[in-house]
Amino acid sequence: EVQLVESGGGLVKPGGSLRLSCAASGFTFSTYAMSWVRQAPGKGLEWVSSISSSSGYIYYVDSMKGRFTISRDNARDSLYLQMNSLRAEDTAIYYCAREIRSRYFDLWGRGTLVTVSS
Amino acid sequence: QSVLTQPPSASGTPGQRVTISCSGSSSNIGTNIVNWYHQVPGTAPKLLIYNNNQRPSGVPDRFSGSKSGTSASLAISGLQSEDEADYYCAAWDDSLNGWVFGGGTKLTVL
Numbered sequence: 001e002v003q004l005v006e007s008g009g010g011l012v013k014p015g016g017s018l019r020l021s022c023a024a025s026g027f028t029f030s031t032y033a034m035s036w037v038r039q040a041p042g043k044g045l046e047w048v049s050s051i052s053s054s055s056g057y058i059y060y061v062d063s064m065k066g067r068f069t070i071s072r073d074n075a076r077d078s079l080y081l082q083m084n085s086l087r088a089e090d091t092a093i094y095y096c097a098r099e100i101r102s103r104y105f106d107l108w109g110r111g112t113l114v115t116v117s118s
Numbered sequence: 119q120s121v122l123t124q125p126p127s128a129s130g131t132p133g134q135r136v137t138i139s140c141s142g143s144s145s146n147i148g149t150n151i152v153n154w155y156h157q158v159p160g161t162a163p164k165l166l167i168y169n170n171n172q173r174p175s176g177v178p179d180r181f182s183g184s185k186s187g188t189s190a191s192l193a194i195s196g197l198q199s200e201d202e203a204d205y206y207c208a209a210w211d212d213s214l215n216g217w218v219f220g221g222g223t224k225l226t227v228l
Contacts, residue, residue, distance in 0.1 A: 044204075044206060044219060044220070044222040045157075045163060045206050045222070047219065061214075062214070100168075102210070103153075103168065104151070104165060104208075105155070105165060105208075106168070106174065108163050110162050111162055
């Protein structure tokens with residue numbers, strides 16, 4: 001089955017760190033660009049970061065540059081998001097999504113919830 | 119404040135036609151393709167329309183997309199109760215070097 005499964009979310013204190021993972025299956029992960037998109041409680045979708053198939057191109061939304069790091073391991077069919085210096089406003093469901101030729105997201109995971117609170 | 123502007127809500131009765139607008143600028147919609155996603159609360163978003171007006175396999179032809187200049191719209195004809203969801207437009211922004219989404223439109227079927 002073609003799917004993406006996120007993990008690694010949880011409760012973390014402000015200033016803390018968390019590493020999210022996204023396991024891909026059912027398709028050739030190494031040939032697709034991937035992204036993280038988040039959704040704060042009761043809010044809309046917000047793009048976080050994208051990485052090309054070979055990690056040659058990486059993009060971040062300005063507000064997360066320097067705090068978040070996207071990476072991938074094509075041998076393990078996995079996408080990661082290292083989040084540091086977390087703030088209350090980073091509380092959200094984090095989705096990983098597959099990009100088709102950098103034009104649209106055609107496959108989404110179910111998301112993992114990150115809660116930043118003391 | 120989202121880069122792409124959508125109405126926060128829309129509504130219609132079963133069988134009606136509803137349109138949802140998405141307004142952007144020359145650096146996003148004016149230059150790049152527009153995609154639409156829908157999301158039933160509590161579930162993950164799903165691709166609804168890509169490349170401005172293309173439907174993925176499995177999406178009924180009741181759903182259609184269009185783009186003109188720096189605006190786009192999603193039309194839903196023959197409205198059904200299962201169409202109740204949140205709808206988001208999205209596009210790549212050349213100035214921001216990233217994806218931008220609309221704030222979302224909550225569709226209610228009365």
